[in-house]
Every structure is written in structure tokens, then in C-alpha cells.
Amino acid sequence: MGRHGRDRVVLVHRLALVRLAFLLVGDQETAEDVVQDAFAAVYRRWGRLADRGQVLPYLRTTVVNGCRMVLRRRAIIGRFRGHREVPFWSAEAAALLGETRRQVFLAVRALPRRQREVLVLRFYLDLSEAEIAEVMGVSRGTVKSTASRALKVLAVNLQEER
Structure with a gap:
């Protein structure tokens, strides 16, 4: 090739x-x-x-x-x-992005870098925990715990905006 x-x-x-x-x-x-x-x-x-x-x-x-x-x-x-x-x-x-996703986009942008990276790789690229760990150079456990924390923060922040 x-x-x-x-x-x-x-x-x-x-x-x-x-x-x-x-x-x-x-x-x-x-x-x-x-x-x-x-x-x-x-x-x-x-x-x-x-x-x-x-x-x-x-x-x-x-x-x-x-x-x-x-x-x-x-x-x-x-x-x-x-x-x-x-x-x-x-x-x-x-x-x-479309206006309907603007709030989610802004909430994700407000997350700390590592949390933002994990969520984008997981939900935008649909990568597995193992693939995310490889891309970011961290363990699968770190990916899992970071995603969990990020989703909790997003849920709270998006609920507050309503």
C-alpha cells in the first residue's frame, strides 16, 4: 500500500x-x-x-x-x-452540531480534559474501554471511573440548566 x-x-x-x-x-x-x-x-x-x-x-x-x-x-x-x-x-x-445539542456540547466542553476526552471517544467514536485506554495511554479502570464521574457531573449540570 x-x-x-x-x-x-x-x-x-x-x-x-x-x-x-x-x-x-x-x-x-x-x-x-x-x-x-x-x-x-x-x-x-x-x-x-x-x-x-x-x-x-x-x-x-x-x-x-x-x-x-x-x-x-x-x-x-x-x-x-x-x-x-x-x-x-x-x-x-x-x-x-445543531442547536438541539448545543447545551450538551457546552456541558461537555466544561468538563476537565480527561473526562471530556473519555466521553467524546466513547459516545462520539463509539470506542470500547480498551480502545479508549489505548488512545489515551491509561488503564481500562481509569477509563471506566473517569466516564462514570463525567456522566454524573453532566447529569447534574444539565439538570440544573432545565
């Missing part, structure tokens, strides 16, 4: 990975940049990939790690600037 295989990976997985990144970083442009960087990393390593069936898990891990770097950078900049959150809600985002 040469260039054609790499191009197919981009065509098949790009949109889902951009949506994953969008849910983690909150804006379309940054999400696309993170995914582009992930594909560039795969392209650089393509000849050394022993198991091409592992490309998607590798891309997911790379995207999640890229989102973490973006969020860390934002946090550092925010400390120096008095913590101004990067605006993430736009007309494009509203069209992408």
Missing part, C-alpha cells in the same frame, strides 16, 4: 477525526490543523508502519495528543493574558 493507501486513509477518516478534534478543542480551524498534523505524522512514518491496520488507532491517539497540546498552549497563554477563553461557538459550529 503506497501513496494510494495513504490517500485513501485521508479520504476515509478525515471528517471523523476533524469532528473528534472539534469536540475537544472547540473550533473548526484548530481542529483541522490538528488533524492535518496527525496525517503528516502518519505520512512521515508510513514506510515504517508494520501493521497498516493500526493506522486509525494511531491517528486517533495523535489527534487526541495534538488537542492536548493546543489546550495546554491556550491555558498558558490564558494565564498571561488573564485567561480569555478562545471563542469556539460560531455559526459554522452551530450548523455542525
Whole structure:
């Protein structure tokens, strides 16, 4: 599988990975940049990939790690600037998510990073606990307990908004 295989990976997985990144970083442009960087990393390593069936898990891990770097950078900049959150809600985002999911999106965005990642990987990508653990580099038990805590917080926060 040469260039054609790499191009197919981009065509098949790009949109889902951009949506994953969008849910983690909150804006379309940054999400696309993170995914582009992930594909560039795969392209650089393509000849050394022993198991091409592992490309998607590798891309997911790379995207999640890229989102973490973006969020860390934002946090550092925010400390120096008095913590101004990067605006993430736009007309494009509203069209992408739909207004009916806006409250859930905002509640998920308010969760701590690890909880947000677990829920997005579980409920958006429908990954198993084992797959999430692999992507995040944590144990299955950590995934399970983090998801449980996150769902409790979401239930409380969404109930308060009603």
C-alpha cells in the first residue's frame, strides 16, 4: 500500500477525526490543523508502519495528543493574558452540531480534559474501554471511573440548566 493507501486513509477518516478534534478543542480551524498534523505524522512514518491496520488507532491517539497540546498552549497563554477563553461557538459550529445539542456540547466542553476526552471517544467514536485506554495511554479502570464521574457531573449540570 503506497501513496494510494495513504490517500485513501485521508479520504476515509478525515471528517471523523476533524469532528473528534472539534469536540475537544472547540473550533473548526484548530481542529483541522490538528488533524492535518496527525496525517503528516502518519505520512512521515508510513514506510515504517508494520501493521497498516493500526493506522486509525494511531491517528486517533495523535489527534487526541495534538488537542492536548493546543489546550495546554491556550491555558498558558490564558494565564498571561488573564485567561480569555478562545471563542469556539460560531455559526459554522452551530450548523455542525445543531442547536438541539448545543447545551450538551457546552456541558461537555466544561468538563476537565480527561473526562471530556473519555466521553467524546466513547459516545462520539463509539470506542470500547480498551480502545479508549489505548488512545489515551491509561488503564481500562481509569477509563471506566473517569466516564462514570463525567456522566454524573453532566447529569447534574444539565439538570440544573432545565
